[in-house]
Amino acid sequence: MENQTDQALVIINPQAGNGNLVNSLKDILPDLSMKYNDLKILHTKKEGDAKEFCRQYGEHVSTVIVFGGDGTVFECTNGLAPLRKRPTLAIIPGGTCNDFSRTLGIPQNIKQAVQTIVQGYTAHVDVAQANEHYFLNFLGMGLVEEVSNNIDPNEKSLFGKLGYYLSTIRTLKEADTFNVSVTIDGQQYNEKLVMLLIGNGEYIGGMSSFIPNVSYNDGILDILMVKNTDLQTLKEFFSSRIFNQEFSENIIHVQGTLIDIQTPQPHSIDTDGEHVLKTPCKIKLLPGHFQMIANPIS
Structure with missing residues (x-):
């Protein structure tokens, strides 16, 4: 000891x-x-x-x-x-x-x-600041935020992580698009999206993240913009680990440290499963801001 x-x-x-x-x-x-x-x-x-x-x-x-x-x-x-x-x-x-x-x-x-x-054993961990709030794992709009909203409390209590899978299936059938302007380290994207996801961690809703090579201590955030609402495309997207297949027309993957999100009207945002933010939203990465207990063999 x-x-x-x-x-x-x-x-x-x-x-x-x-x-x-x-x-x-x-x-x-x-x-x-x-x-x-x-x-x-x-x-x-x-x-x-x-x-x-x-x-x-x-x-x-x-x-x-x-x-x-x-x-x-x-x-x-x-x-x-x-x-x-x-x-x-x-x-x-x-x-x-x-x-x-x-x-x-x-x-x-x-x-x-x-x-x-x-x-x-400890590791340095990046933290992201979004307006006056902070998140460790992810920030999401659209599909990922709607999945969280659509979780049935009884299903979550009875089935645990399976409740998130069931919510995902329901939400995929009803996915709506939204207009958004995203500026990443000075580069602007004006898009109609079904999902915007900014990732720092490897898991969302207990599921292994579909963002490739995302890391909590690489000094950068991964930004995923999904444009297509076709149900089959989204199913392939969720099961593909992205970029193992070609989705370049419908999915934009960018990395950055300073992000500005603007929408025509205020739009709700999910940060690590909590709904405390709306657009407009400015995000900046704080590299190595936390020291956290970790498993050295992970």
């Missing part, structure tokens, strides 16, 4: 996943207590609590450990990113999809995830 380090803050969302995370504390606290000299545990009770906990304590602990789902990770990201002195961020996956923990190679078994934290 490594030497004990400074204080760690554990933020637990009791409502995440199947709602039984509190019962799992007894399985994870012994190992964490051997790793950290001082362990502070805070339970969220309402939306915004995790963000406020990070703002209040983030500069005074060495590590913030998120025990919850993607929504809790998003809140902690937004609480920690503005801080001048930022602690190491760790995730114990406790939600339905746990997308960014998968990107980092964190085991989805809770006890194994804790062992990864105890081992202490």
Whole structure:
């Protein structure tokens, strides 16, 4: 076991996943207590609590450990990113999809995830700022945002990740286009799209991302613009891993660090599964902004 380090803050969302995370504390606290000299545990009770906990304590602990789902990770990201002195961020996956923990190679078994934290390997992680918010994993408009909106809560509760697959099938049948102007590092694109996706992580909705070679620490964002609404084309697109087949007429793939999104009317935006933004939206990448616990063999 490594030497004990400074204080760690554990933020637990009791409502995440199947709602039984509190019962799992007894399985994870012994190992964490051997790793950290001082362990502070805070339970969220309402939306915004995790963000406020990070703002209040983030500069005074060495590590913030998120025990919850993607929504809790998003809140902690937004609480920690503005801080001048930022602690190491760790995730114990406790939600339905746990997308960014998968990107980092964190085991989805809770006890194994804790062992990864105890081992202490860290990686620098890029963070993107979108207006006054921050995201780790993705920003989406159109199809990807509609899939999130169309998830049936009962299906999500019963089937977990399968609920996202079912929502995708429903949404593909009803995909609408939207007009958008996207400026990427000074290059402007005026398009009618069925989906705009800006990726930093490897998973969306628990599914392996269809953006080729996307990386959380390469200092660049991947932008995907999908123009065609034909159902068969989209099915091929989702199953192809892109660019293994030729979709150049209907799909634009660009990389950049400064992105400006404009639409004729305000259009809703999905950031890491949360709906807190509308256009217009300015995005900039903050390379290596976070240090996060990761699996060295991922």
